[in-house]
Amino acid sequence: MRAAPLHGTLYTGRVIVTIDGVAASGKSSVASGVARALGVPYVSSGLLYRAATLLALEAGAPLDDARALLTHLRAHPLRLEALAGGNRLWAGERELTDELHSTRVDQGVSAVAALPEVRAWVDAQLRALPEPFVAEGRDMGTNVFPQAGAKFYLTASPRVRAERRAQERPEDVPAIEAALIERDRRDRVQSAPAPDARVIDTGPLSLEGVIGTILAALPARSA
Numbered sequence: 001m002r003a004a005p006l007h008g009t010l011y012t013g014r015v016i017v018t019i020d021g022v023a024a025s026g027k028s029s030v031a032s033g034v035a036r037a038l039g040v041p042y043v044s045s046g047l048l049y050r051a052a053t054l055l056a057l058e059a060g061a062p063l064d065d066a067r068a069l070l071t072h073l074r075a076h077p078l079r080l081e082a083l084a085g086g087n088r089l090w091a092g093e094r095e096l097t098d099e100l101h102s103t104r105v106d107q108g109v110s111a112v113a114a115l116p117e118v119r120a121w122v123d124a125q126l127r128a129l130p131e132p133f134v135a136e137g138r139d140m141g142t143n144v145f146p147q148a149g150a151k152f153y154l155t156a157s158p159r160v161r162a163e164r165r166a167q168e169r170p171e172d173v174p175a176i177e178a179a180l181i182e183r184d185r186r187d188r189v190q191s192a193p194a195p196d197a198r199v200i201d202t203g204p205l206s207l208e209g210v211i212g213t214i215l216a217a218l219p220a221r222s223a
């Protein structure tokens with residue numbers, strides 16, 4: 001992996017790197033590694049959709065009721081703390097981060113993310129963040145930051161992704177694989193590579209290998 005100083009001057013300006021991809025393709029791990037190497041924060045957009053879903057579930061609000069969800073979000077403002085080492089998500093003084101990757105949030109989040117009003121709300125939070133940063137999600141390179149200096153899109157087969165995720169969760173590989181395929185299907189509308197994104201199949205690569213591939217592909221000067 002390249003050392004941070006190589007990109008130190010490049011990423012002090014208004015530069016955004018986007019890393020999109022399918023569920024569990026390694027977006028947040030890779031974005032964190034790239035951000036650390038560049039000495040900038042990374043931004044996990046999925047956490048905002050996950051937090052909106054958790055609050056709706058807790059309030060017993062229907063996940064397809066955009067008006068109720070937005071009213072709730074305005075009453076309970078969320079704050080994304082974007083750091084290179086990891087992102088944290090707060091609702092007022094309460095930290096939600098550790099509750100955002102539960103199975104029930106996984107199952108509900110695609111319905112919430114399908115609502116245009118919620119997407120507009122999330123996009124506004126993201127566009128208000130100070131540059132530079134590495135942004136990961138589904139539509140960072142296509143919709144939210146089309147002006148980004150460098151764009152990547154991560155893929156891997158559902159089986160590979162499920163095997164990786166099974167190392168983190170006490171569920172069996174076929175059940176995780178089926179859930180990933182279903183979430184990919186539900187997120188398909190907003191999850192496509194930008195025409196100018198480099199697509200990376202992470203299947204044959206280690207985490208360090210993917211991070212190194214991205215660092216090596218960054219333009220020498222893109223500000």
Ligand SMILES: Nc1ncnc2c1ncn2[C@@H]1O[C@H](COP(=O)(O)OP(=O)(O)OP(=O)(O)O)[C@@H](O)[C@H]1O
Nearest residue numbers: 023024025026027028029164165202205206207210
């Ligand atoms: N290239 C890789 N080689 C091996 N393991 C990897 C690789 N990329 C990611 N992983 C592992 O796969 C798991 C999923 O990665 P991660 O959580 O970063 O994916 P994600 O795309 O952000 O997931 P989600 O879409 O659910 O938010 C983690 O355990 C991570 O360490």
Ligand SMILES: Nc1ccn([C@H]2C[C@H](O)[C@@H](COP(=O)(O)O)O2)c(=O)n1
Nearest residue numbers: 045046049109113137138139187190
């Ligand atoms: N830019 C984004 C980011 C996320 N989503 C949706 C789709 C995912 O199922 C969900 C959780 O994201 P993850 O943590 O898996 O990255 O949020 C989206 O539609 N657009």
